[in-house]
Amino acid sequence: MRVTEQMRYESVANNLSQLSSRQAKAAQEAQTGVRVNLPSDDPIAAAQLARLSASQSQVTARRSAISSVRGDAELAESSLQQASDLMASAKDLAVQGRNGSLGASDRATLAQQVKDIREQLIGIANAKGAGGYLFAGSASETKPFSDTGAFSGNDDAHLVDIGNSTPSAVNASGAKAFTAAGGRDVFADLDALYTALSSNDESAIGASLDGLDRSRSQITSAQAAVGITLNKLEASDSVQSALDLQNSKSMADLGSADPAKSYSTLMQLNNALQQSISVGKSILDSAAFKQF
């Protein structure tokens, strides 16, 4: 084959430009540690990365939702614990009041204590968390219990997607804990005890015991329900956190460069480039006419 100067120049120029473009890419990869800089670097990985980052954002959103509702659920649980303790005290007062040796004035003192308990309980039932009144259902901006114990809230669940197949209720039901919707109207039971004590009616005091027990167990079971919710939040959070880790790992596997590999590729290309330059130089120098 006839070889002309133009062919020599072009082949040297082509080789150099190809090598230096590959070297530039390898240098970028080694410097940034990122393998997929553009979708065309690895289309399949780029598509997966896009999906993974969407899923990652969902996981992050769920975790932050879980952490923002957990505070209120914990508050609800401890409030219900206090409420159940108060009901236990009320029952103690009833047992004391049933004692036949007590006089009307003793029972009036006990009645006053029952009244205090009732007020405290209303305070607890009207407890407020970060998301509004804890026991008001969805009417979270309105005080759910009046001073007389009348309920103006509702039994709506506060649903949040925490990663389960169906959204989970994360609030405690005030309706089920304190009102007739749960079986007993707690405040009415306290009222009955108060009335029996104030009117010095020994048999009525005895009769109120059963209602007080049931009221207390109603509050306790509401507390248990919140406990289950808290466990669910905890479990979901750890599932989401495992997903988070898995996603991050997959994204790193897909998108990141192996540092050792990219460094050695870069070195290889550097050498190839050096060699190509010196070979090119000797090709161009070797032209026969220079020897004439």
Added chain:
Amino acid sequence: MAGLTQLLNVARDALTAQSYGLNVTGQNISNASTPGYVRRVALLETQNLGSQSGGGVRAVGLDRVTNDFIERRENQATGTSSAATARDQTLASIEALFNDGGGTGLGAALSDVFASFSALAANPNDTTTRSNVLAAVGAFTDRANATGDTLAQTQIDLKQQAQDTVEQVNQRAEEIAKLDMQIAQATMQGDDASDLKDQRTQKILNMSGLINTHTFTDGSGNTVVQVAGTTIVDGQHARTLSIDLNADGSLKLLANQSGGGASEITQFLTGGKLGGIKEARDKDLFDVSQKLNALVFDVASALNTQHALGVGADGGSGRNLFDLGATSTNAARDVRVSVDVFDHPERIAAASSVFSTPGGSDNAVALSKIFDTHIAVGNSKTAAQAYGDLIGSIGSTRASSQRDVETQAAILSQVQSMHQSQSGVSLDEEMVNLTKFQNAYQAASKMIGVADQLMQTLLNTVGR
């Protein structure tokens, strides 16, 4: 009879012929790196004196060492290669637009919208959370608008480029026609017109880079130049091309008829920069725009439907989240945050009924659940899947276009080598030729000296 005078004549002819050879060699050396220059070979032949031998040499002209077949191959390879390059340039800019690496792309904005609903479900009555929903929705529409606008602008730019390219084709055609005329004149005057032919070959090659070009020689010896299957230079006549738009916005290539009117030749446009622009604009870009519009439309409609079912903190319902056209056409460019909710975070419908405000979160959950719902690509994929597919298809189109550019460049460089090998100047060869003609010239001079000496000897002998 052959005598001393004859020897002088032969030597004189030799000097003329060898210096012609030196001249041609000099021409070759000086044009060694001129693009399109085809090496010349001096044609020398013996000068006969009737039927007698013993004649000298004479230069009868030049040979331009060309090969029509290789030239046509080079034209074709140039066309295919520049089509691939033109397409790849557009694909590169589309790809950059969808590069989500920095987390600033449309995909991230879309995820943020769903994340904001998730946060809203956790805190349905928090004003900041509600404002964040509006901010995320606004960021998504901004991002979609910007992406859609850039794609539309690219489409306009590509039409402009196509027009510029067609103008260049027309200009080249005119230049080629002019050169044809000059070559015909020169040939008629008996000149060899090699330089003009070089220029014409170069112009045709140049034109091949702009549009698929085919050349052949017709019965009367004229070079016919056809682009996109249409003759635009035929001997000395040039026809012009122009660009127009079809009803659907795609490019239309027209060949103007000499008698007025134009015929469409778009379907024959297969190569050159114009071919690459056409493919990138009307196929690749169109495809990406369509998928993007469909995705934005599907997401926005699904969210609208769900949002309208819910109730805002103010008790109002039936409100849209996005203002959107009736079809997906231009959805990415036209989608906006709905006037129903714009600047009114309290109108974001977190609750599912008026009785569950302000703490109800059912609708916010339903909105965030759309993330996991097959709402895109004919209800067969989730939005994130569809977006991933879009990224994947953009990436693989670009990757295959890059490979195409490399393959075509390699083919072109091979054909160029073939062409160079045939028609290029080899300085080594010319150095040998230079020495050859120089030696012959020196020897011819010597011949004159010898003849002169003999003449002197003769004269001296006779004159004594």
